[in-house]
Amino acid sequence: MATSEPATTALRETVAAAKGPISESASSESRPPVLLFEQVSKWYGPVLGVNHVSLQLTGGITGLVGANGAGKSTLLKLATGQIRPGLGRVTVRGIDAWDWRAKRLVGYCPDIDAFYEEMTGRVFVYTMARLCGFSRREANERTEMVLQRVGMTDRADRKLRGYSKGMRQRIKLAQALLNDPELLVLDEPLSGIDPIGRQELLKLFRQLAEQGKTLLISSHELEELEKLTEHVAIMARGRIAAVGTLQQIRDLLDDMPLTVRIDADQPRTVAKLLLASPDVVGLDLEAKQVRRTDEIGGTLIVRARNPRRFFRDFGRLTLEEHIEVRHLEALDDSTHAILGYLLGGSGKT
Numbered sequence: 001m002a003t004s005e006p007a008t009t010a011l012r013e014t015v016a017a018a019k020g021p022i023s024e025s026a027s028s029e030s031r032p033p034v035l036l037f038e039q040v041s042k043w044y045g046p047v048l049g050v051n052h053v054s055l056q057l058t059g060g061i062t063g064l065v066g067a068n069g070a071g072k073s074t075l076l077k078l079a080t081g082q083i084r085p086g087l088g089r090v091t092v093r094g095i096d097a098w099d100w101r102a103k104r105l106v107g108y109c110p111d112i113d114a115f116y117e118e119m120t121g122r123v124f125v126y127t128m129a130r131l132c133g134f135s136r137r138e139a140n141e142r143t144e145m146v147l148q149r150v151g152m153t154d155r156a157d158r159k160l161r162g163y164s165k166g167m168r169q170r171i172k173l174a175q176a177l178l179n180d181p182e183l184l185v186l187d188e189p190l191s192g193i194d195p196i197g198r199q200e201l202l203k204l205f206r207q208l209a210e211q212g213k214t215l216l217i218s219s220h221e222l223e224e225l226e227k228l229t230e231h232v233a234i235m236a237r238g239r240i241a242a243v244g245t246l247q248q249i250r251d252l253l254d255d256m257p258l259t260v261r262i263d264a265d266q267p268r269t270v271a272k273l274l275l276a277s278p279d280v281v282g283l284d285l286e287a288k289q290v291r292r293t294d295e296i297g298g299t300l301i302v303r304a305r306n307p308r309r310f311f312r313d314f315g316r317l318t319l320e321e322h323i324e325v326r327h328l329e330a331l332d333d334s335t336h337a338i339l340g341y342l343l344g345g346s347g348k349t
Helices: 005-016 072-079 121-131 136-149 165-176 195-210 222-226 246-253 267-275 307-320 333-342
Strands: 035-044 047-057 060-065 087-092 106-109 183-187 214-218 231-236 239-245 258-265 280-289 296-304 325-330
Touching (some): 035 072, 047 239, 060 072, 072 087, 239 246, 258 267, 258 307
Parallel strands (some): 060 214, 106 183, 183 214
Antiparallel strands (some): 035 047
16 A cells, blocks of 8 residues: 655644644643653554554643544553553653553543443442542542533432433543543543533533643544544554644645545546646556446546545546546555545545
């Protein structure tokens, strides 16, 4: 598969230089960053989970997006000290994330549902508070405070087995807030929440950020994160493909070279039409006879600039000329992931 490593590196370096809660440069503050990844890699046997990831969070809300298998879950587990890196270092306020002192600064809301189903929501949160080391009195106080904060006070005495997906999400968020953490790591926190509930939680996340909390929110839905924050990190195959504001990434992507594979009927006709586009800078054609019909099918490798305009014009062209496209894929590793989220698809059709 073709890659564009120099362009990807330039994209990351340019966006990282911008102001915002994320950067890959050293923090200008005297205190250590809230969360810092320094050239981190993690293997699961022969499988590489994350690959040379460098990331720095100093405040505010950061969105983490990527396709399934991109490495998001591994990154979150490293950030919360659930696993150790194979190479590199992960720290929370300068403390190794594996250290118990770092874990006291972190609140974690996992994506997976794993409860003691016979407990009520209130008993579950109270139990988590006790496991955090709080006295009975303080555990009770903190339990009521976080239940109120996530809007579950009036439903907290129902058993967890009878909770809806949205209610379970709220209880998980409540337990993550028990220790008043400086860093909140939330894995798909809006999954299963109804529209009204989503607005309430988005408001809560903004309030937490305004109070000085640092939030790292993982989601596969960029549209939801756009309602919450402009700052995102996009993961692709274990690497940070892009980091910065959405507008910065979109603008820089327009100048980034792109290689696209197109499988289509009548490939020579398609090639002729594409070569007339000012955004197409190169094209290779591999035609082949389709056995079942008299039509000619084939693969085109197109090199283009300005991806958003190219895909917009190509979509219009296929409709106007009645072109049948069987496969469309961005071949550049990092660009594949960025396109998938910034252009509203998976990078492949």
